[in-house]
Amino acid sequence: MHLVLLAAGKGTRLPKEFRDLPKSMVNINGKTILNQNLNFYQKFEKKTIITGYKSQKLNIFIKKNKFNFVKNYEYKKTNMVHNLFKIRKNEANEIIIC
Secondary structure: OEEEEEEOOOOOOOOHHHOOOOHHHOEEOOEEHHHHOHHHHOOOOEEEEEEOOOHHHHHHHHHHOOOEEEEOOOOOOOOHHHHHHOOHHHOOOOEEEO
């Protein structure tokens, strides 16, 4: 089974003080949103994160947690469905999307 995390968005609905990071890196109770779910991610052998907005700020997380990544350079004008098509060609039948 393959885990795909959608993390390309800008977080425009978040308060302004959080917009210098991708929304998945916002800190809640001492942990980023991504780090809140590490136990869940570790259940998957194949993990891909789709990045976009300020993707370089996800590099440490990606390497440390052994994620593959796909960067959506068009994140400003596309949506989640577009992001999923970026990995569709290499996909197996079972996929979990978060």
